Amino acid sequence: MELVKEQEVLIDIQNLTVEYGKKKNTILAIEDINLEIRRGEFICILGPSGCGKSTLLKTIAGYLNPTSGRCLMQGQPINGPDWHRGVVFQSPTLYPWMSIKDNVEFGPRMRGLPEKEIVEIREHFLKQVKLEGFEDKPTFELSGGMKQRVALARVLANYPQVILMDEPLGALDAFTRANMQKLIRGIWKENNSTIFLITHDIDEALALGTRIEVMSKRPGKILREFNVEFTNTIYKEDSDHIMYSEKYFQTKKEILDIINSQTEE
Numbered sequence: 278m279e280l281v282k283e284q285e286v287l288i289d290i291q292n293l294t295v296e297y298g299k300k301k302n303t304i305l306a307i308e309d310i311n312l313e314i315r316r317g318e319f320i321c322i323l324g325p326s327g328c329g330k331s332t333l334l335k336t337i338a339g340y341l342n343p344t345s346g347r348c349l350m351q352g353q354p355i356n357g358p359d360w361h362r363g364v365v366f367q368s369p370t371l372y373p374w375m376s377i378k379d380n381v382e383f384g385p386r387m388r389g390l391p392e393k394e395i396v397e398i399r400e401h402f403l404k405q406v407k408l409e410g411f412e413d414k415p416t417f418e419l420s421g422g423m424k425q426r427v428a429l430a431r432v433l434a435n436y437p438q439v440i441l442m443d444e445p446l447g448a449l450d451a452f453t454r455a456n457m458q459k460l461i462r463g464i465w466k467e468n469n470s471t472i473f474l475i476t477h478d479i480d481e482a483l484a485l486g487t488r489i490e491v492m493s494k495r496p497g498k499i500l501r502e503f504n505v506e507f508t509n510t511i512y513k514e515d516s517d518h519i520m521y522s523e524k525y526f527q528t529k530k531e532i533l534d535i536i537n538s539q540t541e542e
């Protein structure tokens with residue numbers, strides 16, 4: 278943990294409150310959130326349904342403005358979406374008429390990179406998400422897991438400073454989900470990425486995160502923070518065999534108790 282503390286703060290959220298609507302019809306979604314995201318962290322957000330997790334992510338992405346408080350990236354207020362924060366949603370937002378190749382090349386092409394570099398980036402990231410050989414397939418033909426891998430490659434191709442994921446695996450079957458978790462962990466490690474991921478699945482947060490933030494019911498506040506490192510120990514080296522520890526089950530129960538306390542009337 279000491280090492281992480283020395284890393285640069287990429288996102289600095291200070292007393293963030295976000296409301297929807299105007300005047301009498303406002304909905305207070307999140308209230309007074311303070312959170313720092315440091316380079317290399319894998320932050321997982323858990324909380325009851327409707328507590329404001331997506332609102333927090335959308336504010337970091339720059340889609341929503343703070344009602345009060347601040348959301349800074351490398352010291353500068355976030356004023357709108359940009360390539361430094363790549364977003365992966367539950368339903369992959371791909372261009373369905375385009376091939377996998379064109380979807381992944383889209384960002385680098387928009388940034389005006391030379392053709393040779395665009396091809397290198399595309400080949401590198403399609404290999405990383407294990408889709409080499411599928412370049413020319415149109416994306417409407419793909420399974421849910423494949424689409425999500427294209428969405429991930431498309432975000433990675435922009436070399437974002439932070440990757441924001443809003444329940445990226447929520448719509449996948451259990452088997453594909455487990456494979457995708459492994460893939461995301463591998464990419465995070467290999468690229469030394471910084472990831473902020475929303476999930477409803479405590480096991481997913483425990484298996485991936487280096488820090489878990491548990492939110493209250495709406496208006497969402499951060500109730501507890503858990504520094505965890507099961508992501509580095511949970512898999513036996515070079516195998517798919519998962520090793521759960523006493524500490525794992527203890528932490529899971531603590532988180533479950535907090536979330537249950539927020540959903541009981």
Ligand SMILES: Nc1ncnc2c1ncn2[C@@H]1O[C@H](COP(=O)(O)OP(=O)(O)OP(=O)(O)O)[C@@H](O)[C@H]1O
Binds near residue numbers: 297
């Ligand atoms: N555009 C909007 N206008 C008004 N209210 C909204 C809007 N978007 C979200 N909300 C409300 O704000 C609250 C927080 O929503 P948000 O989607 O951030 O929660 P969440 O924790 O991500 O939900 P879930 O777990 O169900 O995905 C909810 O009560 C929701 O109904």
